[in-house]
Structures are given as structure tokens and as C-alpha cells.
Amino acid sequence: MQEQTAFQVSGDAARELSAEIAGRSEQPIASCYQCRRCAAGCPVGEATGYLTPDRLIRMVLLGDRKMALNNDLVWRCLSCYTCGTRCPNGIHTSRVTETLKQMAREERLEPLHPKTDSFHRSFVKTSLFWGRMNEVGLMAAYQARVLWSCLKRRDFREMRSEISSQTRFGLSLFRLGRLHPGWTVSRGRRELGRLAAKSGRHSR
Numbered sequence: 001m002q003e004q005t006a007f008q009v010s011g012d013a014a015r016e017l018s019a020e021i022a023g024r025s026e027q028p029i030a031s032c033y034q035c036r037r038c039a040a041g042c043p044v045g046e047a048t049g050y051l052t053p054d055r056l057i058r059m060v061l062l063g064d065r066k067m068a069l070n071n072d073l074v075w076r077c078l079s080c081y082t083c084g085t086r087c088p089n090g091i092h093t094s095r096v097t098e099t100l101k102q103m104a105r106e107e108r109l110e111p112l113h114p115k116t117d118s119f120h121r122s123f124v125k126t127s128l129f130w131g132r133m134n135e136v137g138l139m140a141a142y143q144a145r146v147l148w149s150c151l152k153r154r155d156f157r158e159m160r161s162e163i164s165s166q167t168r169f170g171l172s173l174f175r176l177g178r179l180h181p182g183w184t185v186s187r188g189r190r191e192l193g194r195l196a197a198k199s200g201r202h203s204r
């Protein structure tokens with residue numbers, strides 16, 4: 001039986017992109033009828049220049065691949081799930097933004113917010129390695145990526161500023177007791193790895 005949709009996509013590019021995103025994110029994006037309930041609750045609406053979840057979904061349905069793969073909402077989405085809990089059609093835009101981020105990497109697009117990209121990659125890698133959040137490991141991995149990027153660009157001023165601001169930040173976290181040194185590996189590490197592998201398969 002053909003899927004019921006609220007929005008009829010037309011054109012090969014639109015059909016192709018919509019099917020790819022709907023399949024990989026497992027979200028019924030074609031049911032979006034642009035009610036904008038998601039937009040009303042999105043905490044990053046202002047920071048993205050009002051590129052709200054409804055607009056991102058519309059972009060995908062219209063087949064605007066270039067814009068959909070690299071825009072502010074893809075890189076600023078907090079995965080807070082507010083849009084998904086408000087959506088009458090159960091569309092979780094955070095899963096769409098994650099899928100678009102993954103696709104942008106596969107197509108080797110320069111991320112719009114390189115530091116966010118570095119943080120995201122470092123978070124995933126260290127969490128999978130330790131099986132849990134390891135703040136010191138995360139900060140070290142993130143710093144290594146950012147500093148390497150500065151070095152490649154020979155941007156020594158940015159490098160100095162990064163080292164000084166991150167050192168201050170690290171010390172303030174330590175004083176507040178929010179930075180926990182320690183290298184215990186979680187017993188659930190393997191399970192986390194299995195979940196990540198499974199989600200990787202789904203996102204391909």
C-alpha cells in the first residue's frame with residue numbers, strides 16, 4: 001500500500017533526497033504538514049537565523065540537497081527532542097539533523113561549524129572508548145583536533161587563544177568538581193559499541 005503523505009514531493013531530486021533522509025533517519029518526514037509546532041519550541045531558532053525544524057524538513061522535501069546538508073540547524077541542533085515531542089506526526093528532527101551531519105561527512109563537505117564537528121567526533125570516540133563520559137579524555141581529544149586544525153592553517157593566534165581559553169575553562173570545571181580525573185572503563189562498553197554499530201548500519 002502506498003504511504004499516505006501530507007506533502008507530495010515532485011521532481012527526481014526531491015524524491016531521491018526525501019526517500020534517502022526518511023529511510024536513514026527512520027522519520028516520516030513526508031507527513032509534515034508545516035504546522036510549525038516544532039518551530040515554536042526549538043531553543044536554537046534564533047541562533048540559526050530562524051532556520052527552524054519545519055523549514056529544514058521542507059528543504060529536504062523540496063530536494064535542496066546543498067542547503068539541507070550544511071546549514072546552521074544541522075550544526076546547532078541540541079538533540080533536545082522538543083520538536084519530536086511536539087510534532088503531531090512524531091517527526092524527530094534531531095534524527096534528521098544527525099543523518100544530514102553524517103551525510104555531509106560522507107560527502108566530505110567542510111562543516112559550517114568546525115569546532116562543533118570536532119566536539120561531536122571527540123565525544124562519540126571517547127564515549128565509545130571508555131563506555132561512558134570521560135571529561136578529561138573528551139577535553140584532550142577535542143583540544144588535539146582543534147589545535148591540529150589551527151596548525152594546518154598556520155593560525156598561531158587562534159592556537160594561543162584556544163589553549164588559554166580551554167585551560168581557563170578546564171580549571172574552572174575542576175574547581176567546581178565537574179572534571180573527574182580517572183580512567184575507569186565502564187562495564188557496558190561492549191554493549192555501547194554494539195549499539196553504535198547498529199545505529200551506524202541504520203544511518204547508512
Ligand code: SF4
Pocket residue numbers: 031032033034035036037038039053054057086087088089090091
Ligand atoms: S511539528 Fe511536525 S508536522 Fe508540524 S511542522 Fe514540525 S515537523 Fe512538520
Ligand code: SF4
Pocket residue numbers: 038041042043044053076077078079080081082083084093094
Ligand atoms: S532537537 Fe534540535 S531541532 Fe529539535 S527542538 Fe531541539 S534543538 Fe531544535
